Amino acid sequence: MIISLESMLQLSIILPLLAMLAIVSTGRNPNLRETVSISTSLVVIYFVFNLYLGIKQGENIQVDWWELLPGLQISFNIEPLGMIFALIASFLWLITTVYSIGYMRSHKEQNQTRFYACFAIAIGSVMGIAFSANLFTLFIFYEVLTLSTYPLVTHAGTEDAKRGGRIYLGILLGTSIVFFLLAIISTWFVAGSLDFKPGGVFDPNVNTTVAGVILVLFIFGIGKAAIMPFHRWLPAAMVAPTPVSALLHAVAVVKAGVFTVLKVCVFIFGLDLLAILPSTQFLLYLAGASVLLASLVAMRQDNLKARLAYSTVSQLGYVTIGALLATSAGVIGSSMHIGMHAFGKITLFFCAGAILVAAHKSKISEMQGLGRQMPITMAAFFLASLSIIGVPPAGGTWSKWYLLMGSMEAEQWILMAVLMISSLLNIAYLLPIPFRAFFPARGMPVTDTGIKEAPLPSLIALSITAVGCVILFVYPQPLYELARAILDAPGLAYGK
């Protein structure tokens, strides 16, 4: 191998940022610009995959950049959880780029160069988050992600977009400054370290009240995990173009949130400490409430994207619950759910976008009978819904299985009930959509309105992710092994 693993790690963060410059400078030639986006994402996937092989062989990949403040370094390290996130994000970046080409062009969106440029920064910062070796580095990229996605959310430039952007930035920046930063500084003050360490950085005899308060600050502060009452930004951000909603609000941004929650729970607090903190139970119930309430709200939405947004809020609650359960099955379930939900939800968003582009429909009530005209899209929607619900033959089955096991292990019967009820609710708000599309209610005239499938690039993209949901059911081993290794590994290296 010519490039060392260390350089690959750094390049997978830096390349998207460089691509941003290339995208801006090739803005006049859309084909060239998109070539830059796609080839960069291919290279990044190649690097991430090599890194994956590397840590599978037990390599410890660590890079230190520089010391920003005394004792606070910007440094990167790869461990299995970060690997899961990086693999998913880099792969789905490629798919989304392909999808956006179809979507943005046929929708004749303005400012496409800005769009692709911000997209690239966002992915660069996601890679930075995934590979952060300490909370400080993570926080920096977390904020860069918020700021770089703001222009994407407000892409349309309308009053609505401005309002959505205000809520988006207000909540994400607000929670991160007031709670997250305070939590980080407090951790630094109490524990004297911000490094992600197996078993956590806190002293085992730490004052549990203080640590409990810090945990609450973390959970509230990581607004991207969208725990109620800090979830409002997610539906507000739905004013963004669909590819943005798809990648950023089903994968990159929200997953950066729950990924951070998992990282903090496992590597800052450590499961042993987490289990005895007085605030954990409260937060578990809060996350449980978030799961249920968001599902209920989702049922009442007629706008497809809004329904998907609330469904995301609910599914993010699963991951948070899994992390807070402080059991190994919970952590495995959570980290697998990051992947499973990513594939499922991105497919659903792709479908929503395809329907908007091809049929110009965004209301669920208008989608009856659409299955005839858009069979592939609706079939993909059906498969992805199954994955979100968590039934075979879709990948979501496995993560929900482990989450349920985790709640049993922790003897959290109420939460177990919450998870099961929520799955029922998922069925109620997702399945009717493809069902009604294929089998419209009697009395609904199905006329041939000349609606055809979405443009080919979009169609290819959504088929790939839908098939991905099934593959993850049949062949979940790689993901599962990574998820297992998060807790198994004595050092951070996986497989050692």
Place this chain on the structure above:
Amino acid sequence: MLAHLPVLQVIVPLLAAPLCLFLTRSRLVWVFALAVSALAFLISCLLLQQVMSSGTIIYELGGWEAPWGIEYRIDPLNALLLLIITGISTIVLLAAHTSIQQEIPEERHTFFYILYLLSLAGMLGIVATGDAFNVFVFLEISSLSGYALIALGKDRRALWAAYQYLIMGTIGATFILIGIGLMYQMTGTLNMEDLSKRLPEVEHTRTVFTAYAFIIVGICLKLALFPLHLWLPNAYAYAPSIVTAFFAATATKVAIYLLIRFTFSVFGLTFSFTALPLQILFLTLGLLGIFAASTAAIYQKNVKHLFAYSSIAQIGYMIVGFSVSTTTGLMATLLHLFNHALMKSALFLALAAVVYRIGSVQLSQFHGLGRQMPFTMAAIVIGGLSLIGVPLTVGFVSKWYLIMAVIENGWWPVAVLILLGSLLAVVYVWRLVEAAYFKPPLPGRDTIKEAPLSLLIPVWILVIANIYFGIDTRLSVQVTQAASMSLFGVSP
């Protein structure tokens, strides 16, 4: 030559100021003033390097030994301030030639540069000297030229603003003078080092209390500590843009320096913070300042007013750090002093570019500027992010230390309040962003072009400094640490 650096630091701009009269053409005077300021900057760099490597420099003016003669004393704190003042002054001057074409009539250009250099010399003098009375003298030099500079503003309200500042500033300076006089009466000395040795003998007397009270109130007027800030918004808003950029970054900083110097070095920490309930007073005023001024900033229609109120809020942060009165707290104050100078000079200089193109800084006039002046607006956005305290900008560094300092003292609620204060900054910065990027350009404004390079380059030097010192914090952290350690009498 190197031994005379402390005095050259002050003398060079002081003597250069009248020399401007011999140069008639505006461009020539500009080049001269710029060269002088750059030279002063070079001197301050050398001084800083000397101080950091070999400790405090003591220079006896005219060879007269202190406490009889006047002594210049440069320790890390002085060197830091000198560096900030000369650095900002040089970069701001870089933009001056273009900016004042629009704002000051041609025949007054020479006058402007003379005042600018005098004001610079005054500030440098305040910082460099180790003599309390000398402080007053230089304070008057910088203030008087400052009033005149503000009065040069195009808007007629500049006269009223300058007059307001004149009254308040003179009261402040008089208070300081009264304080110094009372100290002299009790101790018979004016040398700061000497004062600090002699004051403890008489510190229980009412006269010393009175002296301290006069000095503190006088300084607080100068530094625009809430609620003594009333002169500041108008002075900043109606002065020529270049003057605002220079003063916003330096004038209040010098006053903060005086506050620190008198409290820590002259009167000593035990006296200052035990004799009077100053800690709680400063903490309360600092926090009130943060919230009151940030809230006021949100409702401003004039962008210069907006950033002026934001300056008052930022002074609040520095005062909070000061009130913690630990090494970390003082370090936070000094870091913010350094960082805030970078932010505000960048922002006000970017506003100068806006004024150059559209002749107004009303928020309603900013519509559509995001497209028409992309580089200027990008500079304002980055400066604004720095003001909020986003990581990788300087604002984050100072916020980090301030929170650390507050938490070390166990003041958790204060930490929360400080962070809430930055949310207000998000609101007022974002009003500007939304105006510039989400509104269509005003009718008849289609031909507005990006600002000329002669303005953009200085603006971007400062913007890049905002990012650079947010990433590479070695210089700022080391110097402020050394300064705060030496103030506490701990060897670093």
